[in-house]
Amino acid sequence: MNFVLEAKKINKHFHKPKDFHVLKDISFGVRSGEFVSIMGKSGSGKSTLLYILSTMDTDYTGDLYLNDQLISGKPQKELSRIRNKNIGFVFQFHYLLSEFSVLENVMLPAKKLAEKSLVEIERNAHQKLEMLHIGHLAHQKASRISGGEKQRVAIARALINDPAILMGDEPTGNLDSHNSENVFNIFKNLKKEQGLSLLVVTHDEDFAKRTDRIIEMEDGMIIHQ
Amino acid sequence: MTNWNVILGIAKTHLVTKMKSTATATLGVTFGIGAYITMVSFMTGLNTMLDDLVLNQTPHIHLYNEIRPSETQPISRYQDFENALNFVHSIKPKQNQEKIHNALPILNYLKKHPNVKGATPQLRAQIFYLSGSIELGGNLVGVDILEEARLSNMEDNIVQGSARALKSSNNGILLGSGLAKKMSLDIGDRVQVSTVSGDIFPLKIVGVYQSGIAEIDNVQSFANLNTVQRILGESANYVTDINIKLLDILKSEPMARSLEKQFNIKAVDINEANAQFETGTSVRNLITYAVSITLLIVAGFGIYNILNMLIYEKMKDIAILKATGFSGKDVQYIFMAQAMIIGLAGGILGLVIGFGLSHLIDNTPFETDALPTINTYPVNYNINSYLIGISFALLSTFIAGYLPSNKAKKIDPVKIIRGT
Numbered sequence: 001m002n003f004v005l006e007a008k009k010i011n012k013h014f015h016k017p018k019d020f021h022v023l024k025d026i027s028f029g030v031r032s033g034e035f036v037s038i039m040g041k042s043g044s045g046k047s048t049l050l051y052i053l054s055t056m057d058t059d060y061t062g063d064l065y066l067n068d069q070l071i072s073g074k075p076q077k078e079l080s081r082i083r084n085k086n087i088g089f090v091f092q093f094h095y096l097l098s099e100f101s102v103l104e105n106v107m108l109p110a111k112k113l114a115e116k117s118l119v120e121i122e123r124n125a126h127q128k129l130e131m132l133h134i135g136h137l138a139h140q141k142a143s144r145i146s147g148g149e150k151q152r153v154a155i156a157r158a159l160i161n162d163p164a165i166l167m168g169d170e171p172t173g174n175l176d177s178h179n180s181e182n183v184f185n186i187f188k189n190l191k192k193e194q195g196l197s198l199l200v201v202t203h204d205e206d207f208a209k210r211t212d213r214i215i216e217m218e219d220g221m222i223i224h225q
Numbered sequence: 226m227t228n229w230n231v232i233l234g235i236a237k238t239h240l241v242t243k244m245k246s247t248a249t250a251t252l253g254v255t256f257g258i259g260a261y262i263t264m265v266s267f268m269t270g271l272n273t274m275l276d277d278l279v280l281n282q283t284p285h286i287h288l289y290n291e292i293r294p295s296e297t298q299p300i301s302r303y304q305d306f307e308n309a310l311n312f313v314h315s316i317k318p319k320q321n322q323e324k325i326h327n328a329l330p331i332l333n334y335l336k337k338h339p340n341v342k343g344a345t346p347q348l349r350a351q352i353f354y355l356s357g358s359i360e361l362g363g364n365l366v367g368v369d370i371l372e373e374a375r376l377s378n379m380e381d382n383i384v385q386g387s388a389r390a391l392k393s394s395n396n397g398i399l400l401g402s403g404l405a406k407k408m409s410l411d412i413g414d415r416v417q418v419s420t421v422s423g424d425i426f427p428l429k430i431v432g433v434y435q436s437g438i439a440e441i442d443n444v445q446s447f448a449n450l451n452t453v454q455r456i457l458g459e460s461a462n463y464v465t466d467i468n469i470k471l472l473d474i475l476k477s478e479p480m481a482r483s484l485e486k487q488f489n490i491k492a493v494d495i496n497e498a499n500a501q502f503e504t505g506t507s508v509r510n511l512i513t514y515a516v517s518i519t520l521l522i523v524a525g526f527g528i529y530n531i532l533n534m535l536i537y538e539k540m541k542d543i544a545i546l547k548a549t550g551f552s553g554k555d556v557q558y559i560f561m562a563q564a565m566i567i568g569l570a571g572g573i574l575g576l577v578i579g580f581g582l583s584h585l586i587d588n589t590p591f592e593t594d595a596l597p598t599i600n601t602y603p604v605n606y607n608i609n610s611y612l613i614g615i616s617f618a619l620l621s622t623f624i625a626g627y628l629p630s631n632k633a634k635k636i637d638p639v640k641i642i643r644g645t
Contacts, residue, residue, distance in 0.1 A: 047643065051639045051642075051643070054548070056547070056548060056638050056639050057639045076552060076553060077552050077554070080547070080550050080551060080552035080553075080555075081550065081552075083548070083549070083550045084549065084550020084551075085550070089548050089549070091548075091642055095541060095544075095545045095548075095642070096545075097542050097545060097546075099238050099239070099242040100238060108231070108235075108546075108549065109549040109550055111228065111230070111231040111234075112228060112231055112549070112550055112551055112555070113550070114228045114231075157549065161550075169642075
């Protein structure tokens, strides 16, 4: 059982405005090289689950394993580092730092990790951008490129530290069909060529159907996987 | 694990892209510090000037014979009345000579004392200045003029003529400026003085003395010690006052007490003579610091506001930084770095502007009859005020940056990204 990411009995409550049991005994795993999508209606808790898996949300009970290592209950500082090194994240809205150039945006997480020299990081960043066919945008300001391009820059940024898993919160939710197709193909290629594990929350049924596995959620429970 | 290059890089980008806010915040600090430096330099300069004006005229210890009644009246010594209650009306001061007994040996002793910079004999005589039929009351002080010039700033107060001219003249006088004006006399003229006993002496005006304090300048003149002794018909050991300048002014009080005991004489130290002056100085300093600190606090609030706004604008950026692996501490450092850069840049600029303004004030003409030696406004360049200025700039920006940056540290990225 070679799970990259494994959740065991995750429970979460929202305390405000009143107690609400949003995730109920969620247990599942993502295997290495697997492309998994999570589907469900709005309010089914799928995004909440994703943010718990991404280590950003620590207010839950249950165990979370990344590369067979328990990461629940670790201090924030360590979680930041785990996130930095092992988890790439792509949001629905591109969320680039608008004052920085595309290249700087991509380089930032690697600079933070500081495992490689600056020259190496820059070469890697260029390489990622080329791979996503946006190498020519490297020195543009992040605020001055199109939405589809921004999303690809965000993917390049998520990949810069060669993470164990790439997570997406409706990464195509804000894109037209052409760009959605593009992003899907990028994900597919990443899985095929680099054996990357992917976990994507989506509303888009066409998108989900073409992934390896669909996890369906309703009312805070997994009803099908 | 903190990567300062990255953090400073982000801080720099924020500052540069928000140039207007950065400039506003920096200028806030600059004006605060600049105003502080200018105020402190000017106020302490003024204080020093006023201190000098009075304190330099005051010896550190002043020895003289005080006219006072005997502390124990003869009847108290009479043992038969030991348990009785005595009433003595109309007690008169003790019959006492005005001159200091054994003045010359005392002077010699003082001049050899290790803590004494110099001791000068003075002879104060009550005289009248005669101008036609008008008699003006006043003092004539006999001094060792060259020694006085060495020990005090007396030379600065001689607005015409010189100390040396008095020394080399046998019957010269340094006339008080108020007196010179009243009697329409000038250097080179002659003035007649009359002693209390009625003897009249002509003296030649070799200089005009202006202390800046009208009360003194209207009554007091200086002459050589032996000239005054001659006028009074006294011998060369007749001295009424001894002024002492010390090397260590802090020892003036205990030394005055010990001299009093040793020579059975009245000794007044500088703190006793100028107690009210010290109070004035400390109150002025207090006002200076109160105003300056207010300025700096206002500048601090400016920084606090601007950083707060910046953090509000950068919520999303903060969330992204945290999502991509920057810790809360890193984010806090980014904003702290911005505050400190603003503080340092604004502080240094403030020091420069403060220095420039003080220099400007220093060169502004300030002519007043009261202060003959002062031509421009007094300014005190003290390295300590500059150190305090820059420290306060850094301290206030640190506090102003800490609170908002602490907020940034605690921002929950999930909330921002999910938009709840």
